[in-house]
Amino acid sequence: MRKPIIAANWKMNKTVSEAAEFARELKDLAKDIFSVEIVVCPPFIALGAVGEVLRNTNIRMGAQNMHWEKSGAFTGEISPVMLRDLGCRFVIIGHSERRGYFQETNKDINKKMKSAFSFNLTPIMCVGEKLEERESKSTLKVVEKQIKEGLAEIGKEEIKSLVVAYEPIWAIGTGKTATPADASEVHAHIRSVLSSMHDSETAQQVRIQYGGSVTPESVGGLMKEEGIDGALVGGASLNVNSFLKIIQFNNSRV
Numbered sequence: 403m404r405k406p407i408i409a410a411n412w413k414m415n416k417t418v419s420e421a422a423e424f425a426r427e428l429k430d431l432a433k434d435i436f437s438v439e440i441v442v443c444p445p446f447i448a449l450g451a452v453g454e455v456l457r458n459t460n461i462r463m464g465a466q467n468m469h470w471e472k473s474g475a476f477t478g479e480i481s482p483v484m485l486r487d488l489g490c491r492f493v494i495i496g497h498s499e500r501r502g503y504f505q506e507t508n509k510d511i512n513k514k515m516k517s518a519f520s521f522n523l524t525p526i527m528c529v530g531e532k533l534e535e536r537e538s539k540s541t542l543k544v545v546e547k548q549i550k551e552g553l554a555e556i557g558k559e560e561i562k563s564l565v566v567a568y569e570p571i572w573a574i575g576t577g578k579t580a581t582p583a584d585a586s587e588v589h590a591h592i593r594s595v596l597s598s599m600h601d602s603e604t605a606q607q608v609r610i611q612y613g614g615s616v617t618p619e620s621v622g623g624l625m626k627e628e629g630i631d632g633a634l635v636g637g638a639s640l641n642v643n644s645f646l647k648i649i650q651f652n653n654s655r656v
């Protein structure tokens with residue numbers, strides 16, 4: 403049975419003190435929740451403070467991006483070693499905002515994925531189609547390419563611990579959530595691609611989140627789908643009460 407995983411992606415929001423305050427509140431409010439893996443992904447500069455607050459709790463911390471090299475002359479970049487040192491267990495890789503605004507390619511993403519695994523960070527690899535790709539019915543093809551290229555040359559033992567976030571770009575920050583049935587179709591396709599790259603036992607272990615305008619109202623319907631194992635939440639994760647409601651979704655599978 404895959405344990406659901408719900409992650410907050412704060413993007414470029416919250417100062418260090420705001421982030422630490424959120425972590426203190428969430429730590430108390432969510433202290434009895436063990437049926438869901440809870441992850442918060444603050445901006446880089448808040449990782450130190452949030453990591454201190456969340457140390458030895460049931461809440462994990464992730465970064466929103468990283469460089470693939472361990473160290474070196476890469477001005478402005480952050481390495482996987484630095485993230486581990488601050489207590490990160492997770493890292494979001496290939497978010498559509500990184501792909502779109504910062505020209506990250508599947509090749510870059512593949513380097514980051516290999517690096518994350520080798521430094522013991524669990525990557526949350528984001529995939530998803532643009533509106534015109536959905537309209538031209540190429541969603542499954544686009545997502546398949548992102549999965550195959552992003553995960554090239556990665557062994558099945560690593561793949562088993564992977565988290566994929568299916569985030570249709572037209573649904574991010576727009577208030578338009580994919581229907582549970584539409585999301586579920588893509589999730590099933592992702593799992594079948596993983597199965598063709600490795601085997602079905604491996605594919606069955608991968609957790610696939612949905613992301614894109616998830617709210618306390620929409621999360622329950624999404625989580626009822628068999629192949630949806632959690633959510634990557636942007637806007638609705640910025641408020642602690644709203645994020646708490648999302649992690650308390652009524653999950654009949656648990």
Ligand code: PGA
Pocket residue numbers: 411569573574575576613614615616634635636637638
């Ligand atoms: P949203 O963002 O929930 O604000 O749509 C999700 C994401 O980009 O991860």
